[in-house]
Amino acid sequence: MQMTDIKHHLTDALLMGYAAGTLPEAFNLVVATHISMCDDCRAALAEFDAVGGEVMMGADSAEMAEDSLTATLNKIANAPAATKVRAQSSGLFPTPLQDYVQGDVDAVKWRKIGGGVSQAILPTSKGATVRLLHIPAGTAVPDHGHRGTELTLVLQGAFVDETDRFGAGDVEVANEDLNHTPVAEAGMDCICLAATDAPLKFNGFLPRMVQRFVGI
């Protein structure tokens, strides 16, 4: 499901980290989901993968065990051929995201977190967290800053903050420098996939209280 008018893309650092395999799983999910929607970043990733291949081939080689080839041929004889590529998603969520939700948008188990906003935390390894956010049209997410990096990918609708407008397929990469109040555009509820490697810092007292209970 490629989108044509994506304006906000992944950074080189994220693409390189994804290609190198050094990002936390939660970030990998946002990157893989964005690339499913964005041909530009798909092409850029192919280049970073190619750099990885050349780095690997340019380095020294290690000696293989004596019976290595035979052992490998035995493994091949005992394993079935790989299955065909999976079909493309026909729903709202691209397939990597559907794998984590175990279904499309109607399979999400939303939990209200106040102010009309709902979330669903997806299971990933430690180091970073990722959640789906449902923000009703015209609603604001409380003003917050970031301790680490926060990636927000829009899947449906759009939000606007102090920096720009983010529509379907756009990804916002926020760090310590950004304090923002994202507001969902009128018209359609906004659904986002957001990953962070540190808890968000809410700037008001009440949101801070709420944060302790909802675990953003």
Added chain:
Amino acid sequence: MLTLAKDSTKPDAAVAMGLYSPEKPRLSGVARTKRLNQTDTAKRMMWVAHVTAIRDNEDREAFAELFAHFAPRVKSFLMKSGTSPDMAEECAQDVMATLWRKAAMFDPAKASVSTWIFTIARNRRIDILRKERRPEPEELPWGPEAEPNQEDALALQQETSKLGAALAELPEKQRMLIEKAYFGDLSHSEIAEQTGLPLGTIKSRIRLALERLRHVMK
């Protein structure tokens, strides 16, 4: 983006068909680089043909050659990423077995064999070192041709050759950081801790390296 420009001069096409044979006359630096890239591209096209032979004929001889060339590199890559030698041996075998089983999925218009094997090895590393799932992007829908276009495949193999050469020519300080970024299973801040370099220096050196690669690839 490192744009993949097409440069399909006749000699390269000859290389692809195996008609090219090296001549002896003295060459200028530029011509020498071009010559090197031609032989490198020819080698890449040969690896592509090997994968096709595995796909179509379960060709063990082709596999043995691929194994001899790539498996030691994969093993070294895994060891540098913090895997024990025994585990790296085991995983390098798994990676090569995966190459056989997935030979039908390899698309030489999208990747060089080295790139493809790297992605398999990287995923295996995430699997064993982190025990994590690896979310992968949705595949693009199949185009009208089931068999990838030879010209596209050749163009991509040439581009990857150029990239390999450009990488080898990076200033040492920049190349070292790119290698660390891919080898070490380390984030940029962890590289900063390990090397004692400030994070800003690391980021700007990597940025400079990428700019250089992009410039060469234009």
